[in-house]
Amino acid sequence: MLRRPLSLLALLLSALMFAATANAQVNYRLGGKVATEFGVAIDGTIPVAAADLRLRLDGEVGSGFFPDAIFVAEVGARYDAAAAEPFSARLGRAYATVYLGPVDLSAGNQVVAWGSTDAVNPVDVINPRDLANPVGNPSDQRLPTPLLRATVHGQDGVTVDLVVVPVFAPSALPGARWQPAIAMPQLPPGMTIVGVVEPVTEVPAFTVGNIQFGGRATLDLDIGSGADVSVVAYRGFRHLPTVAANLVPTETPGLYLLQPSLTYDHITLLGSDFSAVLGNYVLRGEAAYTFADDPDGTDPAVGNDTFAAVLGVETNIAGGPFVALQGAYQRTAPDAGTDPTHSLSTVLSATFDPDNRTGLDVSWLHEWLDGSGVVRPSLSYSFADGLTGTAAATIFYGPDGSTYGAWKDNTELRIGLEFAF
Amino acid sequence: MTDPRRPTRRLVTTLFLALLLGGAVSAQRYTTAAEITAAMDAMPNPSTTVATLRMTITAASGHSLTRTMQIWTADEGRSQLIKFLEPADVRGSGFLSVEQASGESETMIYLPALGRVRRVAGGQEQDAFFGSDFSYEEISSLSGDFGDDFTTTLLEVQPGPVYVMEGTAAAGSTSSYDRIVYQVPEATLIPRRVEFYRAGELIKVLTISGTVTVGDYTLPSIIRMETVATGSFTTIDQSDFTLDGDIPADVFTERFLQR
Numbered sequence: 006m007l008r009r010p011l012s013l014l015a016l017l018l019s020a021l022m023f024a025a026t027a028n029a030q031v032n033y034r035l036g037g038k039v040a041t042e043f044g045v046a047i048d049g050t051i052p053v054a055a056a057d058l059r060l061r062l063d064g065e066v067g068s069g070f071f072p073d074a075i076f077v078a079e080v081g082a083r084y085d086a087a088a089a090e091p092f093s094a095r096l097g098r099a100y101a102t103v104y105l106g107p108v109d110l111s112a113g114n115q116v117v118a119w120g121s122t123d124a125v126n127p128v129d130v131i132n133p134r135d136l137a138n139p140v141g142n143p144s145d146q147r148l149p150t151p152l153l154r155a156t157v158h159g160q161d162g163v164t165v166d167l168v169v170v171p172v173f174a175p176s177a178l179p180g181a182r183w184q185p186a187i188a189m190p191q192l193p194p195g196m197t198i199v200g201v202v203e204p205v206t207e208v209p210a211f212t213v214g215n216i217q218f219g220g221r222a223t224l225d226l227d228i229g230s231g232a233d234v235s236v237v238a239y240r241g242f243r244h245l246p247t248v249a250a251n252l253v254p255t256e257t258p259g260l261y262l263l264q265p266s267l268t269y270d271h272i273t274l275l276g277s278d279f280s281a282v283l284g285n286y287v288l289r290g291e292a293a294y295t296f297a298d299d300p301d302g303t304d305p306a307v308g309n310d311t312f313a314a315v316l317g318v319e320t321n322i323a324g325g326p327f328v329a330l331q332g333a334y335q336r337t338a339p340d341a342g343t344d345p346t347h348s349l350s351t352v353l354s355a356t357f358d359p360d361n362r363t364g365l366d367v368s369w370l371h372e373w374l375d376g377s378g379v380v381r382p383s384l385s386y387s388f389a390d391g392l393t394g395t396a397a398a399t400i401f402y403g404p405d406g407s408t409y410g411a412w413k414d415n416t417e418l419r420i421g422l423e424f425a426f
Numbered sequence: 427m428t429d430p431r432r433p434t435r436r437l438v439t440t441l442f443l444a445l446l447l448g449g450a451v452s453a454q455r456y457t458t459a460a461e462i463t464a465a466m467d468a469m470p471n472p473s474t475t476v477a478t479l480r481m482t483i484t485a486a487s488g489h490s491l492t493r494t495m496q497i498w499t500a501d502e503g504r505s506q507l508i509k510f511l512e513p514a515d516v517r518g519s520g521f522l523s524v525e526q527a528s529g530e531s532e533t534m535i536y537l538p539a540l541g542r543v544r545r546v547a548g549g550q551e552q553d554a555f556f557g558s559d560f561s562y563e564e565i566s567s568l569s570g571d572f573g574d575d576f577t578t579t580l581l582e583v584q585p586g587p588v589y590v591m592e593g594t595a596a597a598g599s600t601s602s603y604d605r606i607v608y609q610v611p612e613a614t615l616i617p618r619r620v621e622f623y624r625a626g627e628l629i630k631v632l633t634i635s636g637t638v639t640v641g642d643y644t645l646p647s648i649i650r651m652e653t654v655a656t657g658s659f660t661t662i663d664q665s666d667f668t669l670d671g672d673i674p675a676d677v678f679t680e681r682f683l684q685r
């Protein structure tokens with residue numbers, strides 16, 4: 006969908022006019038890509054049969070090594086015959102950045118990627134995600150969102166990144182085939198659920214109190230072949246909803262309808278991340294504690310505190326693949342009277358280019374506490390400059406009802422072709 | 427598509443530091459390998475370089491892929507920045523390497539799709555240079571500076587004169603080759619052909635088929651590396667040189683890498 010295009014356009018134009026007052030030179034370029042993708046699942050479902058068109062205009066104002074400003078505008082259209090609503094159009098990145106001495110000021114629809122690790126990013130909280138394919142490439146899932154950003158490049162390797170997000174935008178939820186079955190609540194005797202009605206979704210309104218904001222301060226360190234450490238603070242909302250079940254009485258005593266409610270928790274996040282290069286190895290890590298507004302777990306409609314941490318190492322094996330291993334732990338505080346939930350997973354990935362046209366990748370995510378996981382081998386091939394074909398399988402395994410075992414029927418193969426211009 | 431995260435090691439030691447040079451043309455006739463290598467080492471290096479590099483990677487079938495890059499170097503190659511200009515699917519990707527006072531190189535990449543700068547480890551000497559037929563080891567050898575890895579001898583002097591040199595792996599060599607043979611015209615002191623051998627087998631052949639004069643420097647403009655076993659080859663075409671210009675130190679920073 007096109008979200009607030011007029012306001013973004015105004016921001017873009019105002020930034021450009023500001024920069025243009027210096028009689029600056031404007032250079033721009035129009036590009037984009039066309040792509041097609043088709044998939045089939047093990048249960049015979051066709052999860053995707055899509056064609057994409059994305060256009061991108063980008064350029065800069067000014068000349069020399071350091072332009073006065075840059076601008077980017079992206080729009081996309083997609084037709085997916087396998088989707089409930091086949092046609093969709095979306096505004097992508099659309100922002101302008103003005104460089105004022107040591108400060109970069111940006112306004113518009115942007116992606117802010119905080120953190121250091123890859124598959125699991127506890128501190129990467131600014132943007133909502135498109136989770137239509139929840140096991141897709143995480144960097145492709147970030148949805149640009151309207152925000153203001155100031156990045157201050159200080160002395161001695163210090164960088165401070167400040168972000169204000171005036172309007173809340175939720176993540177796009179996975180389709181029905183990815184969603185778990187509705188868990189029926191325990192009912193006292195004499196009460197019976199006779200049906201499920203449409204869920205109620207409460208999205209935070211556009212108010213001053215709901216403005217989201219955060220900051221990340223990074224310090225570069227002269228350790229080994231380079232290192233950095235960052236601290237992050239954020240006040241805003243979770244982009245995924247907390248689901249609760251409400252009972253709606255019917256005209257018949259004792260009979261109820263189940264109505265799910267989806268709410269987005271107000272949270273405060275404090276976190277840190279780092280990366281360090283030691284010889285041929287790179288160490289990465291992230292950790293964050295998220296404070297929700299229900300510290301005692303007394304309100305089942307409000308999510309609870311969480312703690313998440315990721316630690317990883319990667320290296321390039323001589324003449325062989327690039328290999329990365331990351332381990333992630335997450336603890337979610339319980340509702341009153343229940344136990345906390347834990348997750349302990351690892352992600353092992355390897356990337357290898359046997360020749361200048363072919364790319365082989367495989368990633369394996371395993372959840373150690375329930376024995377489930379997913380393996381994703383993929384192949385890419387460059388037919389010509391800008392023309393790339395891909396084939397990827399996503400294979401789920403694990404006991405029924407486990408984190409990834411529940412998706413065994415979604416095991417699938419996708420092929421695609423993309424031309425960038 | 428070649429993943430630009432594949433680290434590049436001493437890229438500038440690569441094409442520019444190493445190669446860019448040859449300006450001090452001498453009419454002197456050398457008689458020993460030591461004199462020739464000393465003369466090559468004595469050639470002046472530009473303090474900074476800006477250039478456009480077009481790399482064409484051709485398979486034995488004749489199909490080719492191209493990569494166009496802008497390269498900035500300073501501090502005689504100790505600071506280097508590469509940005510991909512073409513093709514569109516890698517446009518905007520960048521690579522930054524800065525040698526610290528400790529001698530360690532700090533290396534980072536920027537991928538637009540990722541949206542952030544990543545630190546990466548230094549590459550391995552035998553890794554392919556951006557998916558090409560060049561390895562980092564071979565790129566570094568373009569200057570004829572084979573360091574402590576090879577002991578050089580003068581095999582013959584061909585008309586020109588062109589010196590035909592042989593290098594054999596020295597004790598403790600880290601090279602993946604045990605023998606190299608290279609031809610050095612006296613006029614440029616830039617190797618025009620280098621043969622790389624392993625266990626007596628010719629593995630690769632490097633050819634410099636074009637040079638250009640910029641200011642006081644004579645520079646190789648067309649460099650070709652062939653992998654003998656596969657028949658594939660990569661041609662690097664360098665152009666748009668700006669040498670000894672004033673490049674602000676801020677160019678070699680994360681901030682500029684992302685722009």
